[in-house]
Amino acid sequence: CAQGSSHPPPSPLSFSLTVTSEQIEHLHRRFKQLSRDQLTIRKENFDSIPDLEFNPIRGKIVHAFFDKRNLRQESDGLADEINFEDFLTIMSYFRPIEMNMDEEQLDRFRKEKLKFLFHMYDSDHDGKITLQEYRNVVEELLSGNPHLEKESARSIADGAMMEAASICVGQMGPDQVYEGITFEDFLKMWQGIDIETKMHVRFLNMETIAHCY
Amino acid sequence: SQGIIERDETPMEKEIARLHRVDFEFSDIFYFCRKGFEAIVEDEVTQRFSSEELVSWNLLTRTNVNFHYISLRLTVVWVIGVIVRYCFLLPLRFTLAAIGITSMIVGTTAVGQLPNSSVKNYLSEVVHLTCSRILVRALSGTIRYHNKENKPQKGGICVANHTSPIDAIILTNDGCYAMVGQVHGGLMGVIQRATVKACPHVWFERSEMKDRHLVTKRLREHVADKSKLPILIFPEGTCINNTSVMMFKKGSFEIGGTIYPVAIKYDPQFGDAFWNSSKYNIVSYLLRIMTSWAIVCNVWYMPPMVREEGEDAVQFANRVRSAIARQGGLTELPWDGGLKRAKVKDTFKEEQQKNYSKMLVRNGSIG
Numbered sequence: 001c002a003q004g005s006s007h008p009p010p011s012p013l014s015f016s017l018t019v020t021s022e023q024i025e026h027l028h029r030r031f032k033q034l035s036r037d038q039l040t041i042r043k044e045n046f047d048s049i050p051d052l053e054f055n056p057i058r059g060k061i062v063h064a065f066f067d068k069r070n071l072r073q074e075s076d077g078l079a080d081e082i083n084f085e086d087f088l089t090i091m092s093y094f095r096p097i098e099m100n101m102d103e104e105q106l107d108r109f110r111k112e113k114l115k116f117l118f119h120m121y122d123s124d125h126d127g128k129i130t131l132q133e134y135r136n137v138v139e140e141l142l143s144g145n146p147h148l149e150k151e152s153a154r155s156i157a158d159g160a161m162m163e164a165a166s167i168c169v170g171q172m173g174p175d176q177v178y179e180g181i182t183f184e185d186f187l188k189m190w191q192g193i194d195i196e197t198k199m200h201v202r203f204l205n206m207e208t209i210a211h212c213y
Numbered sequence: 214s215q216g217i218i219e220r221d222e223t224p225m226e227k228e229i230a231r232l233h234r235v236d237f238e239f240s241d242i243f244y245f246c247r248k249g250f251e252a253i254v255e256d257e258v259t260q261r262f263s264s265e266e267l268v269s270w271n272l273l274t275r276t277n278v279n280f281h282y283i284s285l286r287l288t289v290v291w292v293i294g295v296i297v298r299y300c301f302l303l304p305l306r307f308t309l310a311a312i313g314i315t316s317m318i319v320g321t322t323a324v325g326q327l328p329n330s331s332v333k334n335y336l337s338e339v340v341h342l343t344c345s346r347i348l349v350r351a352l353s354g355t356i357r358y359h360n361k362e363n364k365p366q367k368g369g370i371c372v373a374n375h376t377s378p379i380d381a382i383i384l385t386n387d388g389c390y391a392m393v394g395q396v397h398g399g400l401m402g403v404i405q406r407a408t409v410k411a412c413p414h415v416w417f418e419r420s421e422m423k424d425r426h427l428v429t430k431r432l433r434e435h436v437a438d439k440s441k442l443p444i445l446i447f448p449e450g451t452c453i454n455n456t457s458v459m460m461f462k463k464g465s466f467e468i469g470g471t472i473y474p475v476a477i478k479y480d481p482q483f484g485d486a487f488w489n490s491s492k493y494n495i496v497s498y499l500l501r502i503m504t505s506w507a508i509v510c511n512v513w514y515m516p517p518m519v520r521e522e523g524e525d526a527v528q529f530a531n532r533v534r535s536a537i538a539r540q541g542g543l544t545e546l547p548w549d550g551g552l553k554r555a556k557v558k559d560t561f562k563e564e565q566q567k568n569y570s571k572m573l574v575r576n577g578s579i580g
Contacts, residue, residue, distance in 0.1 A: 030254060051252035057242060061249035094250050120242065137242065195243065 027091060031084050040081035041065075056141050060120050065090050069119050076125055111187070113195060118186050128180030131161050164189060298504045306351045306503045313347035314400070318407045320344065325410025337411040338389045345385040352379065353507040358387050363514035365390070365473035368439035370432075372465060373475040374537055375447035376455040377488040378495070379502065380477055383510060390445040391415060391435065395422055413441055429468055436470040443473065448530065454487040455479050457544040458537055461530040471517045474533050476541030480509040513540045 034048065035041045046052065046062045055061065064070055066079045070093070071086050073079075079086070093116040097109065121129045121137055138157040139150070164181055167189050181189075320340035327333040349356065364387070365371040371390060373380060381392060392414045396405060405416050415435060421427055435441055448461035455478065466472070479486040484505025488498050502508065515536060520529045538545040 027254065034253075046253070049252055049256050051256045052249055055245050055249045055252065057245045058249060061246060061253075091250075091254070094247070117242065117246070120246070141242070141245070 024088070027088065028084060031087050040083050041087065042081045057120075057137070059140065060123075060137070063123075064116065064120055067119055069125065070116060110195065114187060114190060115183065118183055128182055129186070130180040131158070133180075134161055298506070302353070303504050306353065309347060309351035310503075313344050313351055314404065316340075316347065317344035318404060321407045321411040325407070333411070340411065341385060341389055341408070345382055348382050349386045352382075352502055353505075354379075354383065354386070355507055355509045356383055356386060357511050359511065359513045361387075361514060363473065363516050364388055365443040365475075365514070366471070366517075367442060368436060369443040369471040369473050369517065370436060370465065370468060371443050371445045371473045371475055372448055372461075372533060372537075373445070373477055374455075374458050374541065374543065375449045375452055376477065376479060377452055377486045377502075378498075379486065379508070380447065381445065383477060383512065384445060384475065387512070389442050391442040393417075393432065393444050393446055395419055415444065425464060429464065432468045436468055452488045452490060454489075455481075455543070457546050458534055458541075459546050461534045463526040463530050466520065466526045466530045466533070469520075471519055472529075472533055473517050474515040474537050474540075476513045476515065476537045476543075478511050478513075478541040478543070480511075483507040483509045486510070511541075515540055 031041065034045045036045070043062055043066065046065075052058055052061075063078070065082060065087070068075055068077055068079055071079060071082065071089055082090075093113055097106070101109065118129070119125075121133055123133055123136065135154055135157040138160075139153045142153050142156075164185070167185075317340070320343075321337065324333060324336045324340055327336070371384070373384065381390075384390060389412070391412065392408075394405075394416060396402060396416045396418055405414070408414055409416060413435070415431060417428060417431075432444065435444060446465045448465045449459050450462050453459050484502065484507055486502065486508055488495075493501070518529075518533055518536070520526075524532070535545060537543075
């Protein structure tokens with residue numbers, strides 16, 4: 001007969017993650033499904049999600065799960081495998097805004113989400129988004145269309161980069177070289193724009209929903 | 214069935230346009246990022262290949278993932294349930310099943326000795342029906358048939374959604390069909406060889422199955438003969454967990470002839486009929502079925518459908534699929550049952566990316 005899980009879901013975690021224990025249970029079940037009942041997930045485990053297959057930035061999303069900067073670890077680089085607590089840490093970047101948050105919390109919240117996004121672009125972990133890194137992202141987003149030439153993708157990227165440069169640095173002289181977007185510049189770009197509602201995943205009310213395990 | 218997260222159904226174009234100040238932006242990545250996360254938290258497809266969870270427990274630990282000790286009284290009731298199921302129901306059912314299978318083999322072999330005539334056909338039907346009924350009793354099957362006036366006629370093709378190997382027995386309990394399938398070894402092979410003597414079932418060798426044209430040709434010949442029994446096909450190609458209907462393989466819809474759709478919906482409260490072939494083999498599956506409380510299901514016969522002018526096989530297949538899903542109260546998924554074992558085809562991946570880049574080109578400032 002089937003028994004309950006051999007490792008019970010962990011109790012509510014120490015860092016401030018205000019999801020209910022039911023939601024943690026659901027995520028834990030999902031974690032077990034992805035890890036095939038192991039204690040850790042590796043990159044290959046994400047291959048078993050058909051819905052994820054046709055996402056053009058699939059590689060970057062999976063990469064983000066193993067990025068040590070996102071896992072709030074001291075060292076740099078990529079982890080080989082993550083456990084459930086790490087999984088929840090990454091999930092926490094997508095939690096929705098709560099009604100009772102004050103200014104400071106909201107600001108921190110926003111910074112965290114933007115930092116996550118920044119890490120996605122900054123693939124060599126040097127703290128700057130260079131033109132080449134940005135081109136890579138655009139190419140990935142457009143990779144599925146065989147009719148679009150590489151040149152077009154490049155010019156889109158260059159155009160956007162120039163726009164970003166003008167916001168961050170203002171008018172540049174003809175000899176000036178724009179090295180790359182730092183995190184402070186990145187924050188500046190998003191001032192006044194509401195991103196919090198675009199970057200969240202909201203759980204439905206959990207009462208008595210029959211679902212598949 | 215409900216998901217656990219709220220999904221924003223806004224189409225991609227609208228959502229990205231909302232964020233745009235210029236043509237291409239850092240923000241486009243938000244949309245795909247969020248979609249990716251939603252897929253990681255909850256995946257519509259993989260969900261369908263595991264059993265449906267019940268809201269209230271039916272005293273079968275197999276259907277309750279979070280099984281843990283609640284009270285002494287409940288455990289006692291459960292133990293009584295186990296004793297009843299394993300020591301009383303199981304031997305009874307096993308005996309019945311053995312009788313059913315033996316009668317099937319002996320009966321069809323005997324009828325097979327007769328020369329081809331209407332008497333032979335009649336006797337073959339009697340034997341098949343009787344043995345099917347014995348086997349359904351052996352599983353404690355309680356089946357309600359709806360709309361019997363739409364029952365599949367001779368020369369037609371009966372098409373149904375697939376949940377378990379016993380789907381065939383559920384249907385042959387009420388009528389005679391010509392089965393289609395691969396030749397197996399062992400006990401199944403013996404049954405196949407015996408039954409084909411009495412009734413023209415269509416059994417394919419494994420090598421023949423690979424040749425699609427050969428399969429279609431043989432089925433076409435069978436259907437063309439209006440005196441032959443309707444053939445029974447499960448176009449999903451694999452067992453799905455009975456909460457949704459997946460993509461139908463178009464092969465069955467290219468044969469021609471009249472399609473008689475049938476929707477089968479099991480009630481999971483008394484026993485889980487879904488065969489998760491990656492988790493359980495056939496023997497342990499049958500054991501689970503025989504130690505459940507009962508197999509309760511509803512079968513709806515639906516009015517016949519034919520392929521319309523200008524409709525290709527794929528569109529026809531989807532039309533039939535929608536009708537079955539609607540009748541049975543199942544959801545429809547555009548995914549292929551083959552995803553149980555294989556990965557998504559590249560053509561699907563490219564579609565999404567093509568849409569996105571098309572959008573950019575339209576809005577964009579590229580020359």
